[in-house]
Amino acid sequence: MTDTSSTRTAEGEAQVPRRSRLHRVIRxxxxxxxxxxxxxxxWVLLYTGQRWPLPVMLLGTALFAFGLMGMPLAMARGHGRHQQDRAAIVGDTLLGTSWILFTWSVLLGVLLRLALTVADVGGSQDRARIVTWAVLGVSALMIGWGYTEARRVPRVRRLEVQLPRLGAGLDGLRVVLITDTHYGPLDRARWSARVCEKVNTLEADLVCHTGDIADGTAQRRRAQAAPLGTVRATRARVYVTGNHEYYSEAQGWVDLMDELGWEPLRNRHLLLERGGDTLVVAGVDDVTADSSGLPGHRAHLAGALSGADPELPVLLLAHQPKFVDRAAAAGIDLQLSGHTHGGQIWPFHHLVRLDQPALAGLSHHGSTRTLLYTSRGTGFWGPPFRVFAPSEITLLILRSPHTPTSPGTGQTAAST
Incomplete structure (x- = not known):
């Protein structure tokens, strides 16, 4: 007869090292x-058959060694306990530069080299040097273009969205979404003011900020966030926390947004009425709030909808797209989110999709009516680059199926 308790003990003991090894690898x-x-x-630029002169090899190797050692040190000084903005700028820039160099070294180092070999272009040294100059040229182009895209005032993305339960009195409601402004080490107070000026040209009924206002405390980034107080809306300005607020005193950001005249929707809702019809505008704390340890901070959808008429359409603000599973289960009509940055620096979007159900744009979720709009974000996080992931200010025009002028599908988009 087998001693099952001994077997289970042995199996349990055998599993512990496997978990420990996995944890060590992740660490x-x-x-x-x-x-x-x-x-x-x-390796691709210097050591794959180019036969550069010795001074070029030594200088190139020294530059890469500086990047390898300097990047983590600068990021630790900039984003760690010391919070030194200059170090953060250096570390973030090196991180973005290394990612772009890595991406194009892999792509061109394999694909271009293969194409040159198949076409029998030159000798191995000629092909290696062509790949090197191609990698450097494309990377320089992406870095320059990506920096310009990150620092510019975002284009306006206009989108008409039909909500089946939206009353005719609310048809044409103009909702402006900004998110992931990420005020940080690079002083973007002037950029912030220009963003707010552009928002004010859109004549919004409702303006929403779905979190990740800044990297740093409200006291430290106050000057950059202050222009948010100039944003105009005929009905309301509403805000929910993002995960980055919980890295830097979230309650301070809630208090500052309240001071600037925004309505923090912390697991609560307000009613927007027009033409005899009503829209529930609800918001939840970011999902990371649950583990923040801050009293009263958590993502609580039931609390956000408490007291609302279940027959009314609901617009929900939730920072991360993955909250849409809970939203769909509750029959939410439209969720507005950010967080993904559209990947920010291609091809990082493949990694983002491992964690989130949507990268950007409008998508349908669940077996109910729930729509999700995911913004690519208004600012940028960390590396001051955006490659194939342009920032945006979003204007959503809500349409009711109960008016003869409403589009049949209710989903059209354009950028300006």
Missing amino acids: YIPLIAPVLLWAVPC
Whole structure:
């Protein structure tokens, strides 16, 4: 007869080392990633048959070694306990540069080299040098273009969305969405003011900010956030927290937004009425609030909808798109989110999709009526680059099926 308790004990003991080894590997990822980001471009550009003169090899290797050692040190000084903005700028810029170099070193180092080999272009050294100059040229172009895209005032993305339960009196309601402004080490007070000026040209009924206002405390980034107080809306300005608020005194940001005249929708709702019809505008704290330890901060959809008529249409603000599973289960009509940045620097969007159900734009979720709009964000986080992921200010025009002028599908988009 087998002693099952002994077997279970043995199995349990055998599982512990496997979990421990996995945890050790995960712990080493922050150490492995910088090595790959700098070592791969170094190898492709300098050591794959180019036969550069010795001074070029030494200088190139020294530059990559500086990046490998300097990037994590600068990021630790900038984003760690010391919170030094200059160090953060250096570290973030090196991170974005290394990612772009890594991406194009891998792509061109394989695809272009293969194409040149198949076409029998030159000798191996000629092909290696063509790849090197191509990687450097494309990377420089992406860095320059990406920096310009990140620092510009976002284009306006206009979208008409039909909500089946929206009353005719609310047809044409203009909702402006900004999100992920990420005021941070680079002083963007002037950029912030210009963004708010553009928002004010859109004649919004409702303006929403779905979180990640800044990287840093409200006291530290107050000057950059202050222009948000100039935003105009005929009905309301509403705000919910993002995950980055919970890295930097979330309650301070809630208080500042309240002071600037915005309505923090912390697991609560307000009613927007027009033409005899009503829209429930609800908001929840970010999902990371649950583990923040801050009293009263958590993502609580039932609390946000408490007291609302279940027959009324609901517009929900939730920072992360993945909250849409809960929204769909509750029959929410439209959820507005940010968080993804559209990937920010291509092809990082593939990693974002591992964590989120949507990257950008309008999508349908669940077996009910729930729509999700995911913004690519208004600002940028960390590296001051946006590559194939342009920022946006979003104007959503809500349409009712109960008016003869409403579009048949209710979903059209344009950018300006």
